[in-house]
Amino acid sequence: MAKYNLIVYSLIAIVIVLIIANVYLLNSNLSITSQKESLATKQEMSNLLTQVKTALDSELEQVDLDIQSACQQLSTVNFGSSQVRAILSALVDNNSFIKSASLEVDGILVAVEPEERSYIEGSDVTNQEQTIRLRQTLRPVMSNQIKLVENIYGVVMAAPIFNNDKTFVGAVTIVIEPNQLINQTITSIYNGADYTFMGIQVDGLVLYDVDQAQIGTETLSNPVFQGFPDLLATCQRMATEKAGYSTYEFKPSLASSDVISKELFWVTIEIYGTEWRLAIIHVLS
Known part of the structure; x- marks a missing residue:
């Protein structure tokens, strides 16, 4: 009887180990899949941003x-x-x-x-x-x-x-009108819903955004943005760095009370010594 119980307990232990191993492998696979999706998203963002920048530069x-x-x-x-x-x-x-x-x-x-x-x-x-x-x-x-x-x-x-x-x-x-120029350039290349774009001066003034209420706002001094330190830090980086990547939290729109996480890449549009920053933005799930 003792021998029988030992066998049963051993089998139970093996089953538990196998379950734990399978859960671990499942989580690992999910993590790998998530990382691959994140990398694919970043690559797509970078490619789209490059296309829009090239078109704007050409214009x-x-x-x-x-x-x-x-x-x-x-x-x-x-x-x-x-x-x-x-x-x-x-x-x-x-x-x-x-x-x-x-x-x-x-x-x-x-x-x-x-x-x-x-x-x-x-x-x-x-x-x-x-x-x-x-x-x-x-x-x-x-x-x-x-x-x-x-x-x-x-x-x-x-x-x-x-x-x-x-x-x-x-x-x-x-x-x-930068808003019109940037908008018509973007829509000639991308009409999807996964990403949005923003145009901003180096002093933080928003030139273009899908949220019309943000156009003309000054991100570095407007009280609306003061409660979002990651956003302000991102804008301060954009003021001095010609290109980069960042994540931050902000509202989906100025009229919203929700707060979501976003990631963005930015590049520089420059002519006659004046610079704009052009960014592509993705909402993080």
Whole structure:
């Protein structure tokens, strides 16, 4: 009888060991599967971000070529001629996200296209940041998002015009809306729901987000963000690091009371010495 009990207990012990081993193997397999899925997600995020960055860089490079072409054309015409408006109109027509194009002389907008923006002709932009920088460097510049003379917010790109004697005589300026530019670039590449994108200036001002309420907010100083130290630390890193990866907690939207965990990769969009950070975001389960 004792021998029989010993055999039974031994079998029970073996079964328990096998169950524990199977549970361990199952958990290990689940962990490996989860790690593989996480790596696949990160790779997909990185690939998508690269595609959008490449497309945005291409859009801005084309705008640069168009502005330089306009400057070259204007360098040989009388600023009072009808050719000026034709050149500015072509600049607007060739780029769907350009809201207006202007000829600026001595800090004054002397011609503006399209016609519905012509009411700002005669406006003094001497103290706007892009005007100051352009006169200091005599090189193309792009402003941060600023309040324009039209009483709206936008980004101004400006390039100098030189006459045949290489004398600086004025500038071509264009107004773009980063929100529209970034959005149309993203939607031409990605229409899924797994990831979202954000565009942000290095000073923390949000240029683009799927949550429209966040556009124009200043992440580093807005009280809404102060209760989320990981988010603030991420934004501070984005201000100084051209590319990176981070995780943080924040609301799904400003109107939400929930808090979720997110991960993001970011890269830099740069033209004329001004930088934006472009990020792709994924909600962690």
